[in-house]
Amino acid sequence: MNGLHHLIVLPILLPLVTAAVLIPVDERNRTTKGVIGFVSTMLVFLAGVVLMRAAATSQHGASVYLLGNWPAPFGIVLVLDRLSALMLVLTSVLALATQAFSMSKWHRTGHHFHSLFQLMLAGLNGAFLTGDLFNLFVFFEMMLAASYGLLLHGSGPLRVKAGLHYIAVNLAASSLFLIGVSMIYGATGTLNMADLAMRIGTIGPESRMLMEAGAALLGIAFLVKAGMWPLGFWLPAAYSAATPPVAAIFAILTKVGVYILLRLSLLLFGSDAGNSAGFGQPVLLYGGLLTIGFGAIGVLASQAMGRLAGYCVLVSSGTLMAAIGLGNGAVIGGALFYLVSSTLTICAFFLLIELVERARDAGADVLAVTMEAYGDIDENEEEKEEGVAVPGTMAVLGLSFSACAILLSGLPPLSGFIAKFAMLHGLFNPGSFGGDAPVSGAEWTYTALLILSGLAAMIAMNRVGIRTFWTSIEGTIPRVFLIEIAPVLMLLAVCAFLSLQAGSAMRYMDATAKALSEPQNYIGRVMSAPRAGPTGGQ
């Protein structure tokens, strides 16, 4: 029980306290609020890096934090392993970038932006750390409640309409979540994930059906969040209506659904699950494939960049869902790399879109039918803008846009290519994760769709890029400030760093995949976690 151990709870507590502290501060001091929020996120980021290093070097695999100091199946626990540490760091990197971006002008378009933002971070970090299904629901709702507020940030008829649909869909999904959780509790008598994984192999056939039905309902709630076809129609509309920094941080929200699907399917329905082993994998696989197809068609069909980015989110989560559904540990390693790379790219792209479109007159582009999504920006334009303008604006924007295009389509040399290559390499060389089974039809389809979706992204990005940078009718150069372009460049630099350090990054991801495919270690650590204090120490 040292200080490092207590660091596990910091990514939840610090944003929560910061959000509470920021609420009474007057809205006129929003720059101060932004700086306080940024410092808090920075501290969470540093804590995340320390935790990630600890998780990577620890030989035990997972560290367990007993909230309330009750032993594991009775009290609630936080569990930090390689996967959750990775997600914590990824979330705080995105949060740092979007928070800095919002401080140029977007946090002025509504109230309590920074408080809501911190609350969402607390919910996100909690969802990544919790080892208990009902706490997962609580953190999920916390994250969703803050995201409703953030989606409505800036107001306007379009955002309110998108928000109405988003809230209705998510409330219905939350009902399914609760039904699923309570069915699992009714069938197995536990909500602790590790305890559940232990009991799943031994439950009788009459309870097994109830448990599987519960798990399926729970899965639907996460698939709605992850945007699987046909549950993801709300996603492009909501994401393109949100203000740019909000849309950018929403890139991680779909990944929460993917994270939980990955965690639960490998923990609960691994090889120890008896008759339930591999439950739901075909749904994830074929649903994921359909999502990639739908997303790729959407990418090709969209005229406005906001919708294009929304469909890129769908392609990204479809790729990940199908990778989980393949049930091949060697693919999971590559998929985790893809998760990090694609989330960073989509976040950077959402931020970049606003900067690029700032120069374009919304009416001039007849094709861009959904351009009124950004209509109410003009109303805020008269507000004073401060900061350092960037020289050579078009060159910087153009280069960033090209980098996004390369990353989204998965071309060498950047990390998008390495991620896809790692997934395909794992698919054809299962290595230590499986035998020499022949490559199945679904795997060939996956390979084809992965490459074709890259092609679709390339075509769409080329078309949009040419229209924006080469054949721009007005020829006005947007005024871009350093605080706006720096986050984009930072995110792209992280992608470039990932490409340069691909070897060590892939080693981390492969070790994560290996730990996930052997859940006994995780279960053992949670169930035997020692209690703290004088009364503890079993």
Added chain:
Amino acid sequence: MELVLSAAIGVLTASGVWLLFRPRTYQVIIGLSLLSYAVNLFIFGMGRLRVNAPPLLEPGGAGGLLTHTDPIPQALVLTAIVIGFAMTALFLVVLLASRGFTGTDHVDGRE
């Protein structure tokens, strides 16, 4: 008792889902409320139905499966009620904002 409870959950869910698919925002919010009542009853039912069995231990007395009921679903219901109530209130605000912006109570903002 089992029959009454399951019929209640069934009727609430069916009405909730039907209202959820209606085009008016007011119908949607009532549908979501009914659905959340059904979910709360369902969670309660998953702790098994028992009459005259308290969920809490009394001082001095030992607990037992014969005399006590499962306290966890009751605690879960409490949390779910609070969260559901807050979400309904939030949805109501968005509903009114949408009505103010579009002048109609259709979920798509136009007839």
